[in-house]
Amino acid sequence: MLVRAVLAGDPAAFAVLVDRHAPACLRFASRMLGSREDAEDATQEAFVRAHRALARYDEAVRFRTWVMSILANRCRTTLLHRHRRTSRVIVDGAAVEQAAGPSTDDDAELRDAIERALARLETAQREAFVLKHVEMLSYEEMSAITGAGVSALKMRVRRACERLQVLLREDGYA
Amino acid sequence: MREQQEDDQLTGAxxxxxxxxxxxxxxxxxxxxxxxxxxxxxxIDQMPLHRWSVRPAAAIAACAACVIAGAALSYGVLRGPAGAPAPGVAASSVRNGDASLPVRFALEAPGAVHVSIVGDFNGWNPAGLPLHRMPDGRTWEVEVGLTPGRYAYAFVVDGRLARDSSAAESGADDFGVPNSVVLVGGS
Known part of the structure; x- marks a missing residue:
C-alpha cells in the first residue's frame, strides 16, 4: 500500500501516487477550469493537501476518489474566485486564439467548440459531465467525489448533455 | 439499467x-x-481528526437540556400542582465567583394567606423560609443563598405541600408530594 509506505517515511511512494493519478487530475482540472496554468496550480495544491492530510486518509476509499474530491473543491474555489474577480467566463487562452484565427483542422474546430460550450455550462453541470463522460466514472464514485446524490448527478449529466448539444448545434455540429 | 445505459450513451458530435x-x-x-x-x-499532519459522532436525537436532547438548565438557573420558573393555588414562578440570579449563589424562588398564589418553601437547604422546616407577597398581590417570593449543588424542594401553601410542576427535575416523594429539584451551578 503506497499510502502506508509514505506514512512509514518513504517519500518515493508519493511520487508513484502522483505519477499514477496526476494525469487524470490534470485532465479533470483542465476541463473544469479551461486553463492549463490554473489546472496545474489546482492539481499541485490538491496533491500537497492530500499529502498533508495523508494520516487521515480512509483506506476504504480509493485514493483516486479521495484526491479527486480535494481537487474538485479546489476547482470550485478557483472558479468562485475567478467569477468574483471578473464576473465573466474565461476560457483557455490558447483555445481563444485558435478560435479567433482560421482553422484548417476539423477536429481542432470541434475541440474548440466543445471547450467553449463546456465553459458555458454551470459549474455543477460541467463537473458532472466531465466526471461522467471524460473521466468515465461511475455515479457512485462521482457521488463520493462531489458529495452530491446519484439522482442529482444523473440529472446534472442529462442537462449538461442537452445544453452541450444545443451549443454544438449553434456552432454547426449535429 | 438499460435505460440508464442509453442515457449515458453519447451520440453524434x-x-x-x-x-x-x-x-x-x-x-x-x-x-x-x-x-x-x-x-x-x-x-504530513500526524494528528488524525477526531471524528465526532452524535445522533440527532442526542444532540437535540443535549440542546434541550442546556436550555432547560440555563432557564432553571436564570429564571427557575416554578408552578404549583393542579388544584393548588395558581401556578407560581421562582427566579434565581447568580453571582459568578461567589461560594453562595442567590436563588430567587417565586410562586404565583393570589388566594394564599401564607406561603413558605421547604427543602434540602433548610432541613425541610416549613416555618424556616416564608415567601413574601409581592406588590402585585399575586406573587410570593424569597431569595435563598445556596452553594452549588442539587436541592430538592417544595412549596407549602396554607399548610399544603405543592411541588413545582415545571421544574427541570423531580426528586423522590418524601412528604406525599413529589419534590422539585433545582440545580445550582458553580462559576
Missing amino acids: LAQAASMLRAEPVPRAGWREALLEAVASDE
Whole structure:
C-alpha cells in the first residue's frame, strides 16, 4: 500500500501516487477550469493537501476518489474566485486564439467548440459531465467525489448533455 | 439499467467531442518536479481528526437540556400542582465567583394567606423560609443563598405541600408530594 509506505517515511511512494493519478487530475482540472496554468496550480495544491492530510486518509476509499474530491473543491474555489474577480467566463487562452484565427483542422474546430460550450455550462453541470463522460466514472464514485446524490448527478449529466448539444448545434455540429 | 445505459450513451458530435476531451493534457516542463518539491517541503499532519459522532436525537436532547438548565438557573420558573393555588414562578440570579449563589424562588398564589418553601437547604422546616407577597398581590417570593449543588424542594401553601410542576427535575416523594429539584451551578 503506497499510502502506508509514505506514512512509514518513504517519500518515493508519493511520487508513484502522483505519477499514477496526476494525469487524470490534470485532465479533470483542465476541463473544469479551461486553463492549463490554473489546472496545474489546482492539481499541485490538491496533491500537497492530500499529502498533508495523508494520516487521515480512509483506506476504504480509493485514493483516486479521495484526491479527486480535494481537487474538485479546489476547482470550485478557483472558479468562485475567478467569477468574483471578473464576473465573466474565461476560457483557455490558447483555445481563444485558435478560435479567433482560421482553422484548417476539423477536429481542432470541434475541440474548440466543445471547450467553449463546456465553459458555458454551470459549474455543477460541467463537473458532472466531465466526471461522467471524460473521466468515465461511475455515479457512485462521482457521488463520493462531489458529495452530491446519484439522482442529482444523473440529472446534472442529462442537462449538461442537452445544453452541450444545443451549443454544438449553434456552432454547426449535429 | 438499460435505460440508464442509453442515457449515458453519447451520440453524434457530442460523443466525438467528449472523446477529444479525454486526451490527457501535457503539463509544462518541470511541473511534476515542482509538485514533488512542494510536497517534500510540506509535512504530513500526524494528528488524525477526531471524528465526532452524535445522533440527532442526542444532540437535540443535549440542546434541550442546556436550555432547560440555563432557564432553571436564570429564571427557575416554578408552578404549583393542579388544584393548588395558581401556578407560581421562582427566579434565581447568580453571582459568578461567589461560594453562595442567590436563588430567587417565586410562586404565583393570589388566594394564599401564607406561603413558605421547604427543602434540602433548610432541613425541610416549613416555618424556616416564608415567601413574601409581592406588590402585585399575586406573587410570593424569597431569595435563598445556596452553594452549588442539587436541592430538592417544595412549596407549602396554607399548610399544603405543592411541588413545582415545571421544574427541570423531580426528586423522590418524601412528604406525599413529589419534590422539585433545582440545580445550582458553580462559576
